[in-house]
Amino acid sequence: MPAKINRLKTSLKAGEVSFGCWLGLADSYAAEIMGGAGFDFLVIDGEHAPNDIRSILAQLQVLAAFDVDPVVRVPVGQTHLIKQVLDLGAQTVLVPMVESAAQARQLLRDITYPPHGDRGVGYAVSRAGAFSRNADYGTTADAQICLLVQVENLRGMAALDDILAVDGVDGVFIGPADLAADMGHMGDAMHADVQATILDAIARIRAAGKAPGLLSTVDAMTDPALEAGAQFVAVGADVLILGQTARALAEKWIARTL
Template sequence: MPAPLNPFKHSLAQGQTLFGCWLGLADTLTTELVGTAGFDWLVIDGEHAPNDLRSITAQLQVLEASNSHAVVRVPLGETYLIKQVLDAGAQTVLVPMVDSADQARQLVRDVTYPPHGDRGVGYAVSRAGRFSMTADYGTTADAQICLLVQVESLRGLAALDDILKVEGVDGVFIGPADLAADMGHMGDLMHGEVQSAIMDALTRIAASGKAGGILSTNDIMTQAALAAGARFVAVGADVLLLSHAAQALATKWKNTLK
């Protein structure tokens, strides 16, 4: 039995545009709930959310019953962290702070089994290999792993064309918040210089044949990103959805007393 098809990777290869949402509450019930909403993909965030390997694994388990594909963002591009989330069953990995083609090439090795990569061979006892039930996992898994790298600094933008030439990188996600900060516009993602840099990067990614990604909760920015060629677009986050709805509800009723 081979490794299961990665529908996210397959859809991107077919040129489809996929809409997603960020999961930062690190809670299985929330993840299950958002998994019923109809998003194409969901990011289990290991960088800025209070997730660890066990909570990531638990969320992968609940999303297995969902039509939303699980993307795991690791906290940084370390071989051992990537190995752990792959063995936990992740098929798509998002790696932050990629600033060079050399980094990207090592990440490709991290998600690839020997002799072409550095991923440790332990699938027989892992969730990824169905605990030895997927007999052909080792020889078929590489083709179903999707590697997404985040470019989110001026150094990364300068190296973007070289990163795009790295075989094995399936998509490049532009991190708007870190990029804005690095450009001297902390918190101002809609600044003209930041927007210009983002849209130029997305255009270059699309021209390379790879998939471009972005997180945007601003409709104007989202539409511009789609026009620039972005194909995996996160349009919200569970934290923000809950926070904004709770604030609006509290304000609505408190205002009735004024």
């Protein structure tokens, strides 16, 4: 049996637009709720959420019951971390703070089996290979792994064209918050200079034949990004949804007693 078809990778290669949500609660019960919400993809965040390898596993397991594509964001682009999440069964990996073509090339080696890459061959005892039930996983896995790199500071932007020239990178994700901070506009991703940089990057990514993406919870950012060619767009985060809804509910009822 070959590796499962990666629907998100297939969709991005076809030029289709996918909408998703961030999972920052680091909890499988919350992930199960989000899994049935109807998004195209969900990002299990290992960078800014209190996730470890076991909590990532638990969320991948519950999301397997739903028609949604999980993406795992590793905390940093290191070979051993990428090896672990791939063996857990992740097929799409998002790597933060990519700043050079050399870094992108190493990440490509990290997701690829020998002789062309550095991924350890342990699928016979891994969830990815269905614990030896999927005998063809090793020969078919590489084609179904999707590598998404985050370009989110000025160093990355300066190297964007070089990163885009790396064959095998499926998409480039722009991080508005980090980019805004690096441009001197902390907390103001809607600043005109930041937005101009984002839209220019999206156009360049799309022109290079890669899939552009970003996280945007503001329509005033999301709509222009989609018009510029963004393909994988996270439009919310479970932490924000819970926090905002809870605050609004409390305010509604407490206000009545004042």
